[in-house]
Amino acid sequence: xxxxxxxxxxxxxxxxxxxxxxxxxxxxxxxxxxxxxxxxxxxxxxxxxxxxxxxxxxxxxxxxxxxxxxxxxxxxxxxxxxxxxxxxxxxxxxxxxxxxxxxxxxxxxxxxxxxxxxxxxxxxxxxxxxxxxxxxxxxxxxxxxxxxxxxxxxxxxxxxxxxxxxxxxxxxxxxxxxxxxxxxxxxxxxxxxxxxxxxxxxxxxxxxxxxxxxxxxxxxxxxxxxxxxxxxxxxxxxxxxxxxxxxxxxxxxxxxxxxxxxxxxxxxxxxxxxxxxxxxxxxxxxxxxxxxxxx
Amino acid sequence: xxxxxxxxxxxxxxxxxxxxxxxxxxxxxxxxxxxxxxxxxxxxxxxxxxxxxxxxxxxxxxxxxxxxxxxxxxxxxxxxxxxxxxxxxxxxxxxxxxxxxxxxxxxxxxxxxxxxxxxxxxxxxxxxxxxxxxxxxxxxxxxxxxxxxxxxxxxxxxxxxxxxxxxxxxxxxxxxxxxxxxxxxxxxxxxxxxxxxxxxxxxxxxxxxxxxxxxxxxxxxxxxxxxxxxxxxxxxxxxxxxxxxxxxxxxxxxxxxxxxxxxxxxxxxxxxxxxxxxxxxxxxxxxxxxxxxxxxxxxxxxxxxxxxxxxxxxxxx
Numbered sequence: 291x292x293x294x295x296x297x298x299x300x301x302x303x304x305x306x307x308x309x310x311x312x313x314x315x316x317x318x319x320x321x322x323x324x325x326x327x328x329x330x331x332x333x334x335x336x337x338x339x340x341x342x343x344x345x346x347x348x349x350x351x352x353x354x355x356x357x358x359x360x361x362x363x364x365x366x367x368x369x370x371x372x373x374x375x376x377x378x379x380x381x382x383x384x385x386x387x388x389x390x391x392x393x394x395x396x397x398x399x400x401x402x403x404x405x406x407x408x409x410x411x412x413x414x415x416x417x418x419x420x421x422x423x424x425x426x427x428x429x430x431x432x433x434x435x436x437x438x439x440x441x442x443x444x445x446x447x448x449x450x451x452x453x454x455x456x457x458x459x460x461x462x463x464x465x466x467x468x469x470x471x472x473x474x475x476x477x478x479x480x481x482x483x484x485x486x487x488x489x490x491x492x493x494x495x496x497x498x499x500x501x502x503x504x505x506x507x508x509x510x511x512x513x514x515x516x517x518x519x520x521x522x523x524x525x526x527x528x529x530x531x532x533x534x535x536x537x538x539x540x541x542x543x544x545x546x547x548x549x550x551x552x553x554x555x556x557x558x559x560x561x562x563x564x565x566x567x568x569x570x571x572x573x574x575x576x577x578x579x580x581x582x583x584x585x
Numbered sequence: 586x587x588x589x590x591x592x593x594x595x596x597x598x599x600x601x602x603x604x605x606x607x608x609x610x611x612x613x614x615x616x617x618x619x620x621x622x623x624x625x626x627x628x629x630x631x632x633x634x635x636x637x638x639x640x641x642x643x644x645x646x647x648x649x650x651x652x653x654x655x656x657x658x659x660x661x662x663x664x665x666x667x668x669x670x671x672x673x674x675x676x677x678x679x680x681x682x683x684x685x686x687x688x689x690x691x692x693x694x695x696x697x698x699x700x701x702x703x704x705x706x707x708x709x710x711x712x713x714x715x716x717x718x719x720x721x722x723x724x725x726x727x728x729x730x731x732x733x734x735x736x737x738x739x740x741x742x743x744x745x746x747x748x749x750x751x752x753x754x755x756x757x758x759x760x761x762x763x764x765x766x767x768x769x770x771x772x773x774x775x776x777x778x779x780x781x782x783x784x785x786x787x788x789x790x791x792x793x794x795x796x797x798x799x800x801x802x803x804x805x806x807x808x809x810x811x812x813x814x815x816x817x818x819x820x821x822x823x824x825x826x827x828x829x830x831x832x833x834x835x836x837x838x839x840x841x842x843x844x845x846x847x848x849x850x851x852x853x854x855x856x857x858x859x860x861x862x863x864x865x866x867x868x869x870x871x872x873x874x875x876x877x878x879x880x881x882x883x884x885x886x887x888x889x890x891x892x893x894x895x896x897x898x899x900x901x902x
Contacts, residue, residue: 381873388822391865398858403855555713565702565706566707569703569706573699
C-alpha cells in the first residue's frame with residue numbers, strides 16, 4: 291500500500307463522491323424545507339440519465355445533454371411535488387413518506403414499461419483520455435469532467451441560495467414556514483423552486499454517472515439514491531455544505547473499502563454501517579447542531 | 586377473554602375447517618393454496634410490524650431483515666444441521682427476537698425519520714451479511730429446503746400471532762405502548778418506562794417476523810438474500826399503512842386486499858407495480874389514515890342500534 295496507491299484511491303473516491311454529493315443536495319434541500327425524505331429522488335436521477343442518453347444519441351454534446359437533463363428533471367420534480375406531495379402538506383409525516391415510496395415505485399415501473407428493463411449502453415460523448423499526474427497516479431478526462439460539473443453546480447447553487455431572492459425565500463421557509471408565510475413569502479412556489487433545483491441537480495448527476503459508468507437502466511437510481519441519502523445524513527440532513535462533505539467522505543470511504551482485497555462486496559454494508567454509527571452517535575450529522583426538544 | 590374473543594376464534598376455526606376440507610377434497614388447487622399461505626405469511630408480517638409502527642409509534646422499515654434472520658436460522662437448522670422443523674422454527678423466532686433487542690437498544694434514542702433510516706440501514710446490513718457469507722450460499726442463497734409447512738401450520742401460526750398481539754395491545758402494556766405513541770414525554774411523566782416498551786415492541790415484532798420468515802423458507806423451498814431487501818420491508822409497511830396503522834383488523838384487511846391484488850395481476854407483471862403504486866399514492870392522498878384507520882367496527886354496529894355508550898353523539902333512530 292504505497293502513497294501513490296492511496297492518492298489514486300482518493301481521486302477515484304472523490305469522483306464517485308461528488309456524484310453522491312450532487313444527489314445528496316436534492317435530498318437535503320427538500321428535507322430542509324418540508325422535512326420529507328424524498329424517496330423518489332433516486333428515480334429522478336434515473337430519468338436524468340435517460341434524458342442524457344437520448345440527447346447523446348440524438349447527437350447533442352455533453353453540455354447540451356446535461357442542460358436538457360437538468361431542465362427535464364427540474365420539471366419532473368415540480369410535477370411530483372404538485373401532484374403527490376402538495377395535497378399532503380399538512381398530513382402526518384409517515385403518510386407523505388409512503389407517498390414518496392409510491393412515487394418511486396411508479397417512476398421505476400413506468401420506466402420499465404416504456405424503456406424496457408434491459409440496461410442500455412451510454413454513447414461515448416466524452417473521449418476518455420488518461421493523464422499521469424506523477425508516478426502511478428492517474429486521472430482521466432471523465433473524472434475531471436465529473437469534478438468540474440460538481441464544482442460549477444455547487445458554486446451556482448451557493449450563489450442562488452445566498453445571493454438571490456428565491457434563495458432567501460428558501461432559507462426563510464426552511465427556518466419557519468408559518469412565519470415566512472406571514473411575511474408575505476409565497477411558500478408554495480418556494481417549495482416548488484426547491485424541488486426544481488434539487489431535481490435538476492439529480493438530473494445532472496444522472497448524466498455524469500452514466501458518462502462514468504456507461505450504462506443506463508430504469509432501476510439504476512435505487513442504490514446511488516440510497517447512498518446519496520446516507521451522504522446527506524452523514525453531513526447533516528438539511529445542511530447544504532454537509533451534503534457536499536458527506537458525499538465526498540462516503541465516496542472516499544467506499545472506494546477505500548472496495549480496494550482492500552476480499553472486501554469489495556462489503557462496500558454497501560460499510561455505507562450503511564456508517565449511517566448507523568452516525569445516527570447513534572451524532573444523529574444530526576457531522577455539521578448538525580443538537581436541538582433540545584422543548585416540552 | 587370475552588364473548589367476542591371466543592366468537593372470533595370459533596369463526597376462524599370454522600374457516601380453517603372449511604378450507605382444510607376443500608384442500609383435502611382437492612377442490613382448491615396448488616395456486617389457491619400458495620395464495621393462502623402467502624396471505625398467512627403476509628398477515629403475520631403486517632400484524633407484527635403494526636405492533637411496532639402502529640401501536641408504539643416507532644417508525645421501523647427494517648422488518649424484512651428480521652424476517653430473513655428467521656428464514657436463514659431455521660433453514661440452516663433443518664437443512665444443514667438436520668434438526669426438526671418445530672425446534673428450528675422456535676430458534677428462528679428467538680434469533681430474530683435477539684436481533685430486535687440488539688437493534689432496539691441503540692436506536693431507541695432516535696425518533697421519527699431518523700429511526701426509520703436507522704432501521705432501514707440495519708435491515709440492509711443484515712442482508713449484506715447473508716450476501717457475503719458462503720456458508721449460506723452467498724448471493725444464490727440456500728436451496729433444497731424441505732417443504733414442511735402447509736396450510737394448517739400457517740393458519741395456526743397466524744392465529745397465535747393475532748391472539749398474542751391483540752392480547753398485548755389490549756393489556757396494560759398495550760395501553761402503555763399507545764401512550765408512548767401519542768406523546769413520549771407525557772408518557773414518561775406518567776411513570777411509563779418508555780425505553781422498556783419500545784424494546785418490548787421491537788422484540789415481539791421481530792419474533793413474529795422471524796416466524797414468518799421460517800415458515801416461508803419451509804414452504805417455498807429456497808431463500809436468497811435478494812428477497813429480503815428494503816423493497817420487501819416497504820411492501821410490509823404498505824400493508825400496514827394501507828389497512829390503517831394501529832388497527833389489527835384494518836391491517837389484516839389491507840394485507841388480504843393487496844396480496845390478492847398482487848396475485849391476480851401476476852400475469853401482467855409490468856402493470857402490476859404501476860397499479861400498486863397508484864393505489865398507494867391515491868389512498869394516501871384521499872384516505873391518509875388507511876382504509877380502516879379510524880373505523881371501529883364494533884361502534885358501527887352499536888350506532889346502528891342507536892345506543893352510543895359514550896353519549897353526546899346519540900342519534901335518534
